[in-house]
Amino acid sequence: MNRPVVFVTDYGRDDTYAAALTGAALAADPDSRCIDGTHGVPPGDILAGAYHLKALRFAFDRCVLCAVVDPGVGTSRRAIAIQLGSDIICTAPDNGLISYLWEETVPMLRRVVSIDVPGDISATFHGRDVFAPAAARLAGGASLTSLGDPIDDPVILDTAFATADALGLHGRVAVVDHFGNAITTIREEDLGATTLTGASWGGGSTAHVVATYDEIPDGELAVLVGSAGHVEIAARGAAAASLNGPAVGDAVTVTFG
DSSP: OOOEEEEEESOOSSSSHHHHHHHHHHHHOTTOEEEEEESOSOTTOHHHHHHHHHHHHTTOSSEEEEEEOOTTTTSSOOEEEEEETTTEEEEEESSSTTHHHHHTSOGGGEEEEEEOOOTTSOSSOHIIIIIHHHHHHHHTTOOGGGSEEEOSOOOOOGGGSOEEETTEEEEEEEEEOTTOOEEEEEEHHHHTTOOEEEEEETTEEEOOBOSSGGGSOTTOEEEEEOTTSEEEEEESSSOGGGGTOOOTTOEEEEEEO
16 A cells, blocks of 8 residues: 655645645556645745644654645755655655754665656646655655655755754744744754753743643743644643744744753
8 A cells, every 4th residue: 555645835725736736646646645734834934844744754654745835946956855764755845844854863764865857847836746746656665766866965954953052042933833832943852851941032931831731821921842842832722922922933042951
């Protein structure tokens, strides 16, 4: 049985772009099993797309992720496919979408190829003409190298990762989810053996550190580690922004002890 092909894009649902990916995958392999991970990545937001790919890695075993957040479509940016051990395969533009997947896998398990892009396809829709067909072929058992030549330098977003100094760990809000939780680029693994003691951002801060949303005091903000292992600023039963929480792109510093 083919691996499932899981789509992560910024296409939305108002147009035909998302459905065209399924059609292209089925045309490449009629046995394709297609799943919509999300088509709700904000348009052109590569960092958000990288986070959603990481989050889906926790949900799917032995899948092929087809990621398309591609403001540089049709330019000289490469199309790539990666394999991370035996479990995760991903097709994506080489613009940093695979940053978390790649960096959070031990080097000896990582492989990447530059996909051969045909010259007679649309310059504006590589999702349909390159990434979905490639994902379907890989899901059906094709080898990574059947798509193109190995490379060793995929683009990684520096902004996807926290920095540290004497004041704490510094990152930014990567995603505000459906519930209004502000999910940062600061990861649980960045904390090491230390313990969170609070967080601050332009115009706000919190010293409430909790393990669950239900522990957050009414009308207050708190900091916690979410299900994908990233530090969040959240409120209980409300969007963090409604209580002066940070917005997408805002700098956040967490303190620890």
